[in-house]
Amino acid sequence: MTAELPLNDIAPGTWRPNRSRSQTIQLIVKIICGAFAAISILTTIGIIGTLIFEALSFFGDLPGELSKDGQDVSYIQGVIHFLTAGRWTPLFASKQFGIFVLISATLMITFISILVALPLGLLAAICLSEYASPKLRRILKPVLEILAGVPTVVYGYFALLTVTPFLQLFLPPVEGFNALSAGIVLGIMITPMIASLSEDAIYSVPQSLRDGSYALGSTKRETVWSVVLPAALSGIVSSLILAMSRAIGETMIVTLAAGANPTLGFNPFVPVMTMTAYIVQVTKGDAPHGTIAYETLYAVGMVLFLITLALNIFSFWFVRRFRQKYD
Amino acid sequence: MQDTRPQTMTDVALKAEKISVYYGSNLAVKDVFLDIPRNQIVAFIGPSGCGKSTVLRCFNRMNDLIPIARVDGNISFNGEDIKRFDPVELRRRVGMVFQKPNPFPKSIYENIAFGARINGYQGDMDELVERSLKGAALWDEVKDKLKDSGLGLSGGQQQRLCIARAIAIEPEVILMDEPCSALDPISTLKVEELMHDLKSQYTIVIVTHNMQQASRVSDRTAFFNAQATEAGGKMGYLVEYDETQVIFSNPREEYTRDYVSGRFG
Amino acid sequence: MTAQGIKGKDVASGNFDQNLSGRYNLDKLFATAAWAATIVSVLILAWLLFTILIDGLGTINPNFFTAFPSRKPENAGIKPALFGTLWLMMVVAATSFPIGVGAAIYLEEFATDNWFTRMVEINIGNLAGVPSIIYGLLGLAVFKRIMEPITGGNSVLSGGLTLSLLILPVIIVATREALRAVPNSMRLAGFALGANKWQVVWSHVLPSAMPGVLTGVILALSRAIGETAPLIAIGAVAFIRSTPSSLQSPFTAMPIQIYNWVGRPQAEFHSIAASGIIVLMVMLLLMNAVAIYFRNRFQQTR
Numbered sequence: 001m002t003a004e005l006p007l008n009d010i011a012p013g014t015w016r017p018n019r020s021r022s023q024t025i026q027l028i029v030k031i032i033c034g035a036f037a038a039i040s041i042l043t044t045i046g047i048i049g050t051l052i053f054e055a056l057s058f059f060g061d062l063p064g065e066l067s068k069d070g071q072d073v074s075y076i077q078g079v080i081h082f083l084t085a086g087r088w089t090p091l092f093a094s095k096q097f098g099i100f101v102l103i104s105a106t107l108m109i110t111f112i113s114i115l116v117a118l119p120l121g122l123l124a125a126i127c128l129s130e131y132a133s134p135k136l137r138r139i140l141k142p143v144l145e146i147l148a149g150v151p152t153v154v155y156g157y158f159a160l161l162t163v164t165p166f167l168q169l170f171l172p173p174v175e176g177f178n179a180l181s182a183g184i185v186l187g188i189m190i191t192p193m194i195a196s197l198s199e200d201a202i203y204s205v206p207q208s209l210r211d212g213s214y215a216l217g218s219t220k221r222e223t224v225w226s227v228v229l230p231a232a233l234s235g236i237v238s239s240l241i242l243a244m245s246r247a248i249g250e251t252m253i254v255t256l257a258a259g260a261n262p263t264l265g266f267n268p269f270v271p272v273m274t275m276t277a278y279i280v281q282v283t284k285g286d287a288p289h290g291t292i293a294y295e296t297l298y299a300v301g302m303v304l305f306l307i308t309l310a311l312n313i314f315s316f317w318f319v320r321r322f323r324q325k326y327d
Numbered sequence: 328m329q330d331t332r333p334q335t336m337t338d339v340a341l342k343a344e345k346i347s348v349y350y351g352s353n354l355a356v357k358d359v360f361l362d363i364p365r366n367q368i369v370a371f372i373g374p375s376g377c378g379k380s381t382v383l384r385c386f387n388r389m390n391d392l393i394p395i396a397r398v399d400g401n402i403s404f405n406g407e408d409i410k411r412f413d414p415v416e417l418r419r420r421v422g423m424v425f426q427k428p429n430p431f432p433k434s435i436y437e438n439i440a441f442g443a444r445i446n447g448y449q450g451d452m453d454e455l456v457e458r459s460l461k462g463a464a465l466w467d468e469v470k471d472k473l474k475d476s477g478l479g480l481s482g483g484q485q486q487r488l489c490i491a492r493a494i495a496i497e498p499e500v501i502l503m504d505e506p507c508s509a510l511d512p513i514s515t516l517k518v519e520e521l522m523h524d525l526k527s528q529y530t531i532v533i534v535t536h537n538m539q540q541a542s543r544v545s546d547r548t549a550f551f552n553a554q555a556t557e558a559g560g561k562m563g564y565l566v567e568y569d570e571t572q573v574i575f576s577n578p579r580e581e582y583t584r585d586y587v588s589g590r591f592g
Numbered sequence: 593m594t595a596q597g598i599k600g601k602d603v604a605s606g607n608f609d610q611n612l613s614g615r616y617n618l619d620k621l622f623a624t625a626a627w628a629a630t631i632v633s634v635l636i637l638a639w640l641l642f643t644i645l646i647d648g649l650g651t652i653n654p655n656f657f658t659a660f661p662s663r664k665p666e667n668a669g670i671k672p673a674l675f676g677t678l679w680l681m682m683v684v685a686a687t688s689f690p691i692g693v694g695a696a697i698y699l700e701e702f703a704t705d706n707w708f709t710r711m712v713e714i715n716i717g718n719l720a721g722v723p724s725i726i727y728g729l730l731g732l733a734v735f736k737r738i739m740e741p742i743t744g745g746n747s748v749l750s751g752g753l754t755l756s757l758l759i760l761p762v763i764i765v766a767t768r769e770a771l772r773a774v775p776n777s778m779r780l781a782g783f784a785l786g787a788n789k790w791q792v793v794w795s796h797v798l799p800s801a802m803p804g805v806l807t808g809v810i811l812a813l814s815r816a817i818g819e820t821a822p823l824i825a826i827g828a829v830a831f832i833r834s835t836p837s838s839l840q841s842p843f844t845a846m847p848i849q850i851y852n853w854v855g856r857p858q859a860e861f862h863s864i865a866a867s868g869i870i871v872l873m874v875m876l877l878l879m880n881a882v883a884i885y886f887r888n889r890f891q892q893t894r
Contacts, residue, residue, distance in 0.1 A: 017786070019788075022788050022790075022791060023788065025790060026788050026789060026790035026791075029790050030698070030702050030790070032694060033694040033695065033697050033698035033702060034698050034702070034703075034708075036690070036691045036692075036694035036695040036698065037694075037695035037698040037699055037703075037708075037709075037712045038708075038712070039691055039695065039757075039760065040695065040712050040715040040716050040719060040760065040761065040764070041711055041712060041715050043715070043719060043730070043757050043760070044715045044718065044719060046730050046734055047722065047726060047727075047729075047730050050729065050730055050733040050734065051726075051729070054733065119629060120629045120632065120633050121633075122629075123625055123626045123628075123629030123630070124626070124629045124630040124633050126626050127626035127627055127629065127630040128630065130626075131623055131626055131627065132630070140630075140634075142884070146877075146880055147637055149811070149814060149815060149818070149876065149880070150818070150873070150876075151817075151818025151819070151820065151847055151872060151873075151876070152818070152820065152821075153818070153820045153847045153850050153851050153854070153869075154640075154644070154818075154850075154869050154872075154873070155640075156851070156854060157644070157850070157854050157862075157865060157866065157869060158640045158643065158644075160854060161643075161647075161854070161862055162639075162640070162643045188633075188636055188637070188640075191633055192633075192637075195633070206429070208425060208427060208429040209429055209431060209432075210392075211389065211392070211423075211425060211429070212425060212429040212430075212431065212489070212492075213431070213441075214389065214392060214418060215387060215389065215418055215422065215423035215425075215493070216418065216419070216422070216441065216442030216445075216446075216492065216493070216496055217415050217416065217417075217418040217419030217420075217442060217445070217446050217496060217610075218415065218441075218442070218445050218446075219415055219445075219615050219616065219618075219619045220619055220623070221615075221618055221619040221622040221623070222445045222615070222619075224622075225622070226441060226445070227431050227441075230431075230432060230433065231431070231432045242721070245721055245723075246723075248723070249722075249723020249724065249725060249726070250723075251723070251724070251725045251820070251821035251824075252820050252821060252847075252851065255851075256851070256854055256855065276723070276725050276821065279725055279728075279729070279825060280725075280821065280824050280825070283728070283732065283824055283825045283826070283827055284824060286827070289737055297729060297732075298729060298733075301725070301726055301729045304723060304725075304726065305722065305723075305726050308721060308722065308723055309718070309721075309722075311721075312717075312718060312721040316717070413612055415610075415612060415615070416610060416612060419608065419610065443608075445615075446608045446610050447608050447609035447610050447611050448607055448608055449607050449608065449609055450607050496608070497607060497608070
């Protein structure tokens, strides 16, 4: 019996698995791959580290920059100035560092973009998931994904050279650079993102819920509005927050179309300067390391980072808190 | 084939005449004739794929929602052709409970109030919610947590919530599509007891895999079977429809006898 | 009569006042709004593409691809930008592909549930939400300034590494999904033949996940190719009249060149900016087409 087993026909020396060598290779690979995974932690540390380091030098130098005529400014006063001053002029001779000027522009443009993108994106998502034929959905979904990948500089071109002249036809007070055009185009840019992610959430609501609603004598709109959308709420809200965080950090559209004029206020027709546009303005020129201009980059970057981080954490929390589990 | 009519012709809630259902070009169910008498429980039994759920979904026009489905033949509700009803109105009066409990991800209260509210209920909502939950024998278990999510209930409670939801809109007929197949035996017993209580006010049609359940709860039983079609699919048809007692003790058809005695299915 | 019929019981039936016609009107309104939003979105995007084609097609000619940027729009071309982008992509692919795939293999195949793994996962989730210009600030501080002796300051290498960090989370997430889609039976079969984990991953899991991995990598690269802000932040806006000759060469790239031209006041520069956009978008579409090809192959083999 045993003689027929092929193993025994072969000389015993044929099988020499070098197990220890394989194990060593595996260990080396594991260490290398683990090191690669650690790069993500290093990146975070790098981002937070540089932001904090340079932002701290900024706040250290701030009182000196603000002091004049022998009038001393304390660190606390510096921070208060940073948060409350109504002007942002770090590159001028008389320097002022009111970050809220930049934040207000960012918030206004983001608000306009959400005003455009939320109704368009959400209704388009509802249309694709609930009203469009499966065939149309199969065509439009990948189109949305490709559109979400159009470089933002392209949208910047569109905002500056197409939408602004178009708006000026109807609204003469609109200037060549303005927050309105940038906000609208930013909204157009994030619409595919909201549509695509919300559609995923709406589409994955189980059919049994729709059936249950129809069986109670509800119309299609009532089913969509009162049953499907609430069931998809966590996904919809997280897509909205992701889009908002994208809009806040968006650079090219606002740099090209909204201008570089740090003004405090919420007039959408005039040039403004967002946080990202300021970073571009400074890095485009040469800001040598160690100057106050270089340090402001990181102070502004820090604020931008904290805002988007807060939004991401909120989205994460919201999804965990409100996600419905269906089996 | 045989006399499938109940004794008193006047008291027919739903009447199906030569119902055939197609999915695309596929004939799923062929030529069903069936009368559902008022305030009785009718059970549909048969092997899987025999079209009993499909027929059930014809009665409240749920098949309208499937783009490729087509229903031939006539169904009348209280003597009126259901095609002449608006589907929303029809579904308000012919309620449905599904195989898997499907409470909405809302509070228990809102689960019940939803159907009533969209259909313009004129009475007191709190009172309706309480009455419906009592009607579904769920009130005592949930009266202190009406604001909690319906998804937090156990499977059996969820299914009774779905029944409460269905009776809140005061239907005349309740269609139940294997309502106990996802439930444990104790929850099943509760739902069955509930059906007995509901019989005085509602006409109930229940699809079930479980022959004991059919014999326990129903007054009349329809036995469906499936035959292979040339296209390789399955086509369901009604084999026999009679008093439950007759179907289980002395059926006319050989197939029925084999099925209820457990020889196939 | 057809739509209402007995349905005409708009009048109260029992305790219900169903108001069917009003509800159906709302339904129609809602459906119209949904369709209108979809159509408007598509039309706006069509408008965008149309504008760019009209503005830019006229100025695309062979000279445009071979010429250097110029103060005169009719002489200007994208050669350095095109080469700069190709150099960048090589750096990005060469660094982000092995690192991203390696990290994903670690997380998916080797990692146990410990603090390190959880840290990495939280980090990847957060990094995906960090604005790209912040990566630019990181690149400015680390690659351009601190590592200047290695990278040569404002160079292809600095730009490529910055973009690599930016798309790493995308590649890691896509690769993990591809690895997860490989049926576990394949791993078990390998183990049953006496292979160790790495041998199984290297010879079975990775090859069958490869189409999915490549899809993710190409889509991530197509994101990197259009990024402008981080490159501006590390200082890559100089007027460059040469193609890169080494990793330490200064460079310009397609989106930066486009940005420069859009910002000029003369309308002629706007046309060549549109031409540049057309070239960039064609590159992106080609990359997407390749990615879709891989995705389809991936889905077939599953």
